[in-house]
Amino acid sequence: MEKFIIRGGIPLRGKVKISGAKNAAVAAIPAALLANDEVVLENLPMINDVRVFADIIQYMGARVSLTDDGVMRINPHINPANLPPYDLIKKLRASYYLLGVLLAKYGEATISMPGGCDIGTRPIDQHIKGFQAMGARIDIEHGMIKARAKQLVGAPIYLDVVSVGATINIMLAASMAKGTTIIENAAKEPHIVDIANFINAMGGNVKGAGTDVIKVTGVEHLHGCTHMVIPDQIEAGTFMIAAAAAGGDVIIDNIIPKHLDPITAKLVEAGATVEENGDHVRVISDGSLNQINVKTLPYPGFPTDLQQPMTSLLTIARGTSIITETVWESRFKHVDELKRMGANIKVEGSSAIIQGVKELSGAPVKATDLRAGAAMVIAGLIASGETEISCIHHIDRGYESIEKKLKEIGADIVRIKN
Ligand SMILES: CC(=O)N[C@H]1[C@@H](OP(=O)(O)OP(=O)(O)OC[C@H]2O[C@@H](n3ccc(=O)[nH]c3=O)[C@H](O)[C@@H]2O)O[C@H](CO)[C@@H](O)[C@@H]1O
Numbered sequence: 001m002e003k004f005i006i007r008g009g010i011p012l013r014g015k016v017k018i019s020g021a022k023n024a025a026v027a028a029i030p031a032a033l034l035a036n037d038e039v040v041l042e043n044l045p046m047i048n049d050v051r052v053f054a055d056i057i058q059y060m061g062a063r064v065s066l067t068d069d070g071v072m073r074i075n076p077h078i079n080p081a082n083l084p085p086y087d088l089i090k091k092l093r094a095s096y097y098l099l100g101v102l103l104a105k106y107g108e109a110t111i112s113m114p115g116g117c118d119i120g121t122r123p124i125d126q127h128i129k130g131f132q133a134m135g136a137r138i139d140i141e142h143g144m145i146k147a148r149a150k151q152l153v154g155a156p157i158y159l160d161v162v163s164v165g166a167t168i169n170i171m172l173a174a175s176m177a178k179g180t181t182i183i184e185n186a187a188k189e190p191h192i193v194d195i196a197n198f199i200n201a202m203g204g205n206v207k208g209a210g211t212d213v214i215k216v217t218g219v220e221h222l223h224g225c226t227h228m229v230i231p232d233q234i235e236a237g238t239f240m241i242a243a244a245a246a247g248g249d250v251i252i253d254n255i256i257p258k259h260l261d262p263i264t265a266k267l268v269e270a271g272a273t274v275e276e277n278g279d280h281v282r283v284i285s286d287g288s289l290n291q292i293n294v295k296t297l298p299y300p301g302f303p304t305d306l307q308q309p310m311t312s313l314l315t316i317a318r319g320t321s322i323i324t325e326t327v328w329e330s331r332f333k334h335v336d337e338l339k340r341m342g343a344n345i346k347v348e349g350s351s352a353i354i355q356g357v358k359e360l361s362g363a364p365v366k367a368t369d370l371r372a373g374a375a376m377v378i379a380g381l382i383a384s385g386e387t388e389i390s391c392i393h394h395i396d397r398g399y400e401s402i403e404k405k406l407k408e409i410g411a412d413i414v415r416i417k418n
């Protein structure tokens with residue numbers, strides 16, 4: 001087991017390069033199996049979720065090479081009967097995308113229930129409803145989801161909730177279905193657009209991604225291509241919040257500033273300066289911030305995946321802030337850990353009421369999930385004294401070398417083996 005040790009109170013200065021988006025990468029890797037020949041994915045983040053997904057598709061027979069610069073070459077010929085074991089599938093959420101991909105290409109998919117962060121109940125009923133509307137038969141037995149369809153047929157599908165996973169999974173299944181699928185009330189996150197672009201680069205026909213109506217016309221075959229994964233909105237937002245909270249002057253580079261608008265708006269409201277320029281944003285802050293209220297919403301709202309990091313920032317903002325989580329019902333496990341560091345937070349239903357304190361003090365805390373881990377890192381950066389963060393395997397699922405990137409902008413953080 002590894003830990004991070006952070007000595008806080010140091011302003012951050014310099015430039016940090018953002019990696020490819022986790023939630024696009026973990027959809028693009030299974031999506032590559034739709035193609036008939038080699039796919040090259042560029043700008044993949046070097047995170048554990050990517051490595052695990054490489055292991056999963058290799059287990060199924062794909063030939064995969066992944067280099068340190070985030071380039072993965074995938075020869076997509078697999079044996080769909082090689083069912084990846086539960087131990088691999090449960091390591092991440094995005095393994096559910098294998099259902100849409102295998103159903104589209106082979107007419108059959110058997111996958112165990114996916115894993116992912118423990119942030120509330122995580123049903124996949126909307127994915128299933130979509131597959132069923134296209135004519136698939138779905139059975140759930142002994143923890144396995146079995147999906148079968150001689151021929152998927154395009155259909156109108158209205159999502160009851162705005163779901164990132166269901167939108168992408170239905171796009172994947174529909175990419176090779178007979179006829180046209182129309183997804184209404186679709187999610188609009190940047191990674192939805194990225195995967196639609198990737199399917200189109202393989203010869204597919206997806207229109208409307210980024211709006212709430214997506215039209216997918218199935219094609220018979222998809223071919224290989226090279227696709228560059230978009231920058232990670234959530235990693236970029238995490239560094240923006242860290243810079244605003246710890247104080248300093250940080251350029252967050254290699255990003256699409258538009259994707260950061262909801263975060264920029266809130267940091268400016270709290271008193272930080274954010275300058276947008278081409279493919280970077282610059283965050284300048286003296287660490288003295290004012291209270292704000294934040295409500296998580298599907299894109300283009302404030303992302304739920306940054307709610308926990310934002311909570312850490314607000315622990316030291318003047319006044320009382322309220323963060324309302326509308327996407328996940330149990331995404332407040334970081335609160336008890338922040339309280340160990342002196343934060344004054346009360347959770348009432350889906351809101352955290354945060355009374356700003358003068359300072360946090362370092363303490364031993366744990367990363368209860370991926371973004372709770374990021375929240376602990378930010379808390380450690382602003383706290384006086386030493387913070388020791390355990391269970392950092394959660395952080396490694398989704399952040400590429402977070403300690404190296406933070407060190408480059410002046411933070412005092414080390415990874416130690418326990
Ligand atoms: C691998 C990946 O991309 N993970 C992201 C994805 O998770 P994930 O795809 O699991 O999240 P969804 O967008 O599907 O979930 C949004 C909401 O819809 C509900 N729901 C979802 C599906 C369904 O079939 N039925 C249903 O009721 C969920 O309980 C949740 O309340 O989007 C979330 C919301 O932006 C992010 O927090 C995760 O980081």
Ligand SMILES: C=C(OP(=O)(O)O)C(=O)O
Pocket residue numbers: 022092093094115116117119305370371398
């Ligand atoms: C919740 C997250 O991840 P996952 O859906 O992969 O568990 C996240 O990235 O914040």
